[in-house]
Each structure stands twice: as C-alpha cells, then as structure tokens.
Amino acid sequence: MSDSLRELYQEVIIDHNRHPRNFGHLASCNHQAEGMNPLCGDKLNVYLLLENDRITDLSFEGKGCAISTASASIMTEVLKNKTKQEAERIFQQFHDLVMGKIPLTMELGKLAVLAGVKDYPARVKCATLAWHTLHAALHDSPELISTEE
Numbered sequence: 001m002s003d004s005l006r007e008l009y010q011e012v013i014i015d016h017n018r019h020p021r022n023f024g025h026l027a028s029c030n031h032q033a034e035g036m037n038p039l040c041g042d043k044l045n046v047y048l049l050l051e052n053d054r055i056t057d058l059s060f061e062g063k064g065c066a067i068s069t070a071s072a073s074i075m076t077e078v079l080k081n082k083t084k085q086e087a088e089r090i091f092q093q094f095h096d097l098v099m100g101k102i103p104l105t106m107e108l109g110k111l112a113v114l115a116g117v118k119d120y121p122a123r124v125k126c127a128t129l130a131w132h133t134l135h136a137a138l139h140d141s142p143e144l145i146s147t148e149e
C-alpha cells in the first residue's frame with residue numbers, strides 16, 4: 001500500500017470515528033446483540049431490522065477505540081439493504097482481509113480502509129467486533145459476544 005493511500009484510509013477512519021454513521025438505538029429493530037472486546041475495552045450493541053431475510057435498517061451504539069467505532073460505522077453503511085446471506089459473505093471477505101488472507105481488491109469498496117489493521121494483530125479484534133456482534137444479532141444468539149472465549 002502506498003503512503004498516500006494509507007493516509008487517505010486513515011482520514012476515513014478518523015472521520016467515521018468522529019462522526020459515526022447510523023449511531024444510536026434503532027427503535028424499530030427486531031434483532032439485536034451486544035459485543036465486547038475486553039482486551040481493548042470496546043463495547044457495542046448492534047440493532048437490525050430484518051425483513052424477509054433482508055437488513056432493511058441497522059444501527060449501532062457503544063464506546064470503543066477509533067478502529068472499533070469506525071469499523072462499526074462503515075459496516076452499517078455497507079450492509080444496509082443487503083440480505084442475510086450477502087451480509088455473511090461480506091463478513092467473511094472482511095475477516096479474510098483484516099487477517100491478511102486475501103489481497104486488497106476494488107470489490108471490497110469502503111471496507112478496504114481497514115485493511116491496514118492486518119499489520120497490528122491486536123487491532124484485528126477491534127475491527128471485527130461489530131461484525132461478530134452483527135453475526136450474533138442475525139442468528140439471535142442470546143449471550144453476550146466476546147472476542148475472548
């Protein structure tokens with residue numbers, strides 16, 4: 001990754017952290033889950049309105065580091081109006097990206113800004129917390145999701 005691209009990605013992360021999109025409780029939600037990453041102290045709730053297997057609306061709220069907040073914010077933008085199956089596939093791609101298993105491709109769109117966390121293993125949990133929580137909300141897992149088993 002070039003230095004200028006890296007800087008651009010950092011700007012996007014800072015912007016999403018300062019002004020998180022779709023932040024707050026979603027009154028109309030019919031699925032939700034709570035997740036935490038004790039290693040960093042990140043904690044968040046994900047709210048979904050799932051209709052006919054499509055995520056017609058979603059939001060999150062919580063407190064965490066810049067990476068966890070930006071990742072959750074970007075996730076809510078990317079997954080709006082996606083089906084449950086599409087959301088699961090995007091989660092898998094995002095997971096592989098931040099684990100350094102797949103190269104950066106155009107197809108990843110906005111998610112690409114978080115590709116840099118692959119160089120910081122402790123940050124991978126911050127970046128994936130919202131996604132694991134979303135997964136739990138989709139499947140109505142009753143327990144609190146933690147990145148530490």
Ligand code: ZN
Binds near residue numbers: 064068
């Ligand atoms: Zn964190």
